[in-house]
Amino acid sequence: MAKELTVKEAAHARAVREMFAGIAGRYDLLNHVLSLNIDKRWRRAVAVSLNTVLSDPDATVLDVACGTGDLALELNRETKARIIGTDFCRPMLSLAQAKAATELKPIPFVEGDAMTLPFGDNQFDAVTIAFGLRNLANVADGLKELCRVLRPGGSLAVLEFSTPIVPGFGRLFNLYFSHVLPRIGGAVSGSRGAYEYLPDSVTKFPNQKNLAALLEVSGFETVKYRNLTGGVSALHLGTKTI
Numbered sequence: 371m372a373k374e375l376t377v378k379e380a381a382h383a384r385a386v387r388e389m390f391a392g393i394a395g396r397y398d399l400l401n402h403v404l405s406l407n408i409d410k411r412w413r414r415a416v417a418v419s420l421n422t423v424l425s426d427p428d429a430t431v432l433d434v435a436c437g438t439g440d441l442a443l444e445l446n447r448e449t450k451a452r453i454i455g456t457d458f459c460r461p462m463l464s465l466a467q468a469k470a471a472t473e474l475k476p477i478p479f480v481e482g483d484a485m486t487l488p489f490g491d492n493q494f495d496a497v498t499i500a501f502g503l504r505n506l507a508n509v510a511d512g513l514k515e516l517c518r519v520l521r522p523g524g525s526l527a528v529l530e531f532s533t534p535i536v537p538g539f540g541r542l543f544n545l546y547f548s549h550v551l552p553r554i555g556g557a558v559s560g561s562r563g564a565y566e567y568l569p570d571s572v573t574k575f576p577n578q579k580n581l582a583a584l585l586e587v588s589g590f591e592t593v594k595y596r597n598l599t600g601g602v603s604a605l606h607l608g609t610k611t612i
């Protein structure tokens with residue numbers, strides 16, 4: 371069973387939900403503009419990594435912290451598995467529902483908190499989370515909750531900002547991420563705070579190796595990761611220990 375949130379964790383969750391509610395309308399535009407559309411390639415990499423499960427018509431995949439649904443839509447594209455999206459921010463979820471309305475294979479979107487998912491144990495063949503893990507009030511407890519709903523042997527895919535591995539590029543990227551991005555994001559979304567929170571939350575998040583180690587102590591085995599765009603993002607994969 372999921373642990374109850376502490377008062378501090380509950381306050382963090384509330385602040386994160388309100389922040390995403392405030393920028394929901396501009397979220398997609400800013401994502402694509404600020405990443406020069408590279409975010410689409412990163413989500414595609416998640417779908418490719420789950421190719422086997424996605425081609426199974428009996429499989430069900432849960433996309434946690436699905437936001438406006440871009441990863442759920444990518445997972446749903448030309449695949450057979452059933453995709454479900456979940457997020458705790460209603461305005462983000464409403465946009466996901468609108469975007470998925472024309473999908474031939476419907477995607478149910480369920481309002482839910484990643485720390486206490488509204489699903490039973492061992493239900494999903496794969497669980498994905500893109501740019502969501504970093505926002506959870508307690509990353510280790512969040513990973514355990516993702517593990518709980520995954521069937522033994524099922525796959526977890528975590529796409530998240532990470533630590534650039536090329537020194538010169540890393541410095542340049544950090545300059546952009548910490549100084550340019552908050553200005554553009556703030557001006558377009560009207561919430562400078564949300565785009566200052568972004569680099570801040572990435573700085574506090576474990577790097578590639580530490581996140582892999584965290585997955586291993588949270589119930590996952592065969593853990594591996596791949597750097598995307600020089601480590602600006604990383605895709606971590608693991609399977610739930612049988």
Ligand SMILES: C[S@@+](CC[C@H](N)C(=O)[O-])C[C@H]1O[C@@H](n2cnc3c(N)ncnc32)[C@H](O)[C@@H]1O
Nearest residue numbers: 390435436437457458459483484500501502505
């Ligand atoms: C940066 S967005 C990522 C959205 C989407 N996965 C994507 O790739 O664009 C983070 C999302 O995580 C959601 N989120 C943060 N904490 C959450 C939690 N505890 N439970 C469910 N959703 C959460 C937010 O509401 C937001 O929609």
